[in-house]
Amino acid sequence: MEITKTKRILALLAIFVSTIVVMADLVITPVIGMIYGYYPNNTGAVNFIVSGPMLILVITSLLTPFLFKVMNKKLVFIIGAAIFTVGAVFGVVVDNPYFICFTRSLVGIGEGIVNVVGVAYIADLYQEQKDRARITGFYNAALSLAGMVLSYLAGVLAADGVWLEVYKLYWIAVPMLILVILFVPSVKSVKNDGAVVEEKASKKKEKLGWRYWFMSICWLIINVVLGASILYYISSYIFENGLGDSVFSGLCVSVKSVAGILISICFGWIMAKCKRFTSTISYGIAIVTLLAMIIAPSKFMALVIGTICGLTYKVLYSYNYAHGFEIVPASRTDDAVSITTAVYGLGSFLCTYFATWLMSVMNTDLVTPTWYVIAAIIGVVFIADIIAIIMEKKQNNKTSEI
Numbered sequence: 001m002e003i004t005k006t007k008r009i010l011a012l013l014a015i016f017v018s019t020i021v022v023m024a025d026l027v028i029t030p031v032i033g034m035i036y037g038y039y040p041n042n043t044g045a046v047n048f049i050v051s052g053p054m055l056i057l058v059i060t061s062l063l064t065p066f067l068f069k070v071m072n073k074k075l076v077f078i079i080g081a082a083i084f085t086v087g088a089v090f091g092v093v094v095d096n097p098y099f100i101c102f103t104r105s106l107v108g109i110g111e112g113i114v115n116v117v118g119v120a121y122i123a124d125l126y127q128e129q130k131d132r133a134r135i136t137g138f139y140n141a142a143l144s145l146a147g148m149v150l151s152y153l154a155g156v157l158a159a160d161g162v163w164l165e166v167y168k169l170y171w172i173a174v175p176m177l178i179l180v181i182l183f184v185p186s187v188k189s190v191k192n193d194g195a196v197v198e199e200k201a202s203k204k205k206e207k208l209g210w211r212y213w214f215m216s217i218c219w220l221i222i223n224v225v226l227g228a229s230i231l232y233y234i235s236s237y238i239f240e241n242g243l244g245d246s247v248f249s250g251l252c253v254s255v256k257s258v259a260g261i262l263i264s265i266c267f268g269w270i271m272a273k274c275k276r277f278t279s280t281i282s283y284g285i286a287i288v289t290l291l292a293m294i295i296a297p298s299k300f301m302a303l304v305i306g307t308i309c310g311l312t313y314k315v316l317y318s319y320n321y322a323h324g325f326e327i328v329p330a331s332r333t334d335d336a337v338s339i340t341t342a343v344y345g346l347g348s349f350l351c352t353y354f355a356t357w358l359m360s361v362m363n364t365d366l367v368t369p370t371w372y373v374i375a376a377i378i379g380v381v382f383i384a385d386i387i388a389i390i391m392e393k394k395q396n397n398k399t400s401e402i
Helices: 005-017 029-038 043-070 073-089 097-125 129-157 163-183 194-202 210-231 234-240 246-265 267-295 299-327 330-361 370-401
Strands: none
Touching: 005 097, 005 129, 005 163, 029 043, 029 129, 029 163, 043 073, 043 097, 043 330, 073 097, 073 163, 097 129, 097 299, 097 330, 129 163, 129 246, 129 267, 129 299, 210 234, 210 267, 210 299, 210 330, 210 370, 234 246, 234 299, 246 267, 246 299, 267 299, 267 370, 299 330, 330 370
16 A cells, blocks of 8 residues: 555554454453343343354454455445444443343444454555564554453443443444544555456465464464463462452453553564564463463462463464464455454354363363363464474475475
8 A cells, every 4th residue: 555654654543543342342341240140030141242242253254354345445444343333332222131232243243344454454554574563563552452441441430330331431432433434544456466466367266375274273272272271260260279369360460461562562573583483482481381370379470470471372463463464365365364353253252161161071160270281282282383384494495496
């Protein structure tokens, strides 16, 4: 895209603000217990209110690239942001669990579309790999910041026990929608882009390639296992090992959030230094830190080592988008973004079910013992990643010889 520096900065501002859509569920998370108590006879509906949007995100993420083919990408962005705004702002105007299920479905649709379009725009705005990696890291930092602010404010608004009050936060979607309309540029295909011209001529899509699919499988596994451990169950680890109360648990989450913002800002530098080994190193650190926390539980382990373990997920989140841009054909970047987003949503949806299933299989009421299995699973991913790197190197050598 040919665009002035000022317009590029304004476009990024709108894209970064749109992260409130992606992190919208953190408004609901602090009051989940209250919702179950508020609708005690509608457990099924409440289950959907809690987790339904994440499942819908998976579907809409996969469908979004098809919208790109029939309409301007900016229009898709506006539609996604508008659907989210309607579902969020009017989410509880009717005090009925089934009506809220409907509005939460709109939220899920908006989340899926906006996340895909937001990351896809980074590929359109920045052609150089190092620039894409750097901006992808900034986008991830914006996600962390939005999540931290939304979850904190939601806790404040629900302090009096009225969970409906948290929906007041969703009015921030209105200025977000305005920013998208005003500052996000229209995307036009570059006429001399050989990949696009060739694809149109052949009417056949280029393959994403085995490297991308391997990375996506690993990404799904990591979302499930880290979600079932350090990401969503750190409070369980703290309580089970007698390390502190909810205040200390909240401190650990806050420290991890702040550190996540900082590591995301530095992601471009990390990617430049570690390159393809970024994922391998992250898997290795996750294994070591998880095992350390299990073997020697302490406040230091929960606060410091747990934060380091959580940071591996933040790095891998940015890596899967940034590296995906690099290893797929130029004509398939939008598809790659949509699949990576869908994998994220599916893994996040499945992680809690995996955690409870693993506890039942191991016949334990505690979360901490299951982390041994999770560390072993990440170990398999670690080894598989090393094998994949060796295969990639051999493939590149053969290509260079030809």
